[in-house]
Amino acid sequence: MFNNLENITHEEIFNKMMLVLCANDDVIYNQYKLYDSVLEKFNTSHIFIPINFKYKFMIVMRQLMSSNDDIKVWKENNIYYAIYNQDIIIPKETNLIYDTNWLTNEDLTSYIINNEIKNEFNYKDPETGDTIYHTVLGGINYDLIKKIVDNNNTNNYSIKNNNNKTPIECITDIRVAILVISNLNYKIEALESKSEIIENNFKIIENNLETQGSKLEIHNTKLEILEYNFETLQNKLEILETIHKHIKILLFIIIFIIIFILYYNI
DSSP states (O other), X not given: OOSOGGGOOHHHHHHHHHHHHHHTTTOOEEHHHHHHHHHHHHTXXXXXXXXXXXXXXXXXXXXXXXXXXXXXXXXXXXXXXXXXXTTSOOOSOOOOOOOTTSOOHHHHHHHHHHTTOGGGTTOOOTTTOOOHHXXXXXXXXXXXXXXXXXXXXGGGGGXXXXXXXXXXXXXXXXXXXXXXXXHHHHHHHHHHHHHHHHHHHHHHHHHHHHHHHHHHHXXXXXXXXXXXXXXXXHHHHHHHHHHHHHHHHHHHHHHHHHHHHHHHHO
């Protein structure tokens, strides 16, 4: 029995969720039915369930399909559905009514941003195609807006929803637009500053290469001089060897003549 649902991890919820879905193949679970079934698997005696547990449950359910290829997850009328069967035909309509006591999209969005669950920032709503950026920038919660624009991943500004709109195109409040523009300008200035530093470093490297190149040219010149001197010495050595040979021959001839003269004078 789990006595502290507050500290239950996403992995533990995922494992219980998979037990429910795998044991009931071809059964469609809406978020409410799956939530109750997962609670039963935890065998909890708590009458009060911490809201933190429900947030974690919804995050896990949203990511089910990316976690397991055999799971199909979809959303209709703001309600999530899941089934352990990829081949089933998804019903076109449902009469299920959204529980007003359940977490709203705004509640879940606030939880994700305030707890900095970064892997949820890129999550696209299967019904609307919206990311957290679309939801937040299209609203007027300035505290969340400031937190989301301070996030360094500006690539999320280019993601389009099912209406082919980017998060920036969802902005309807002038103050939000000013906040986003100011933040982007700050990031552009920071990038330009980094660019200048990189450019200066490149110039230093380039100058060092030129200096090394000049030194290399000097070394090459010295090497060429040494090679020339070596060739000159080799030539001189060959000349000396030739002279030496001629001297030996000359000495031999002289000695021969001396012996010849001495012989006949006797």
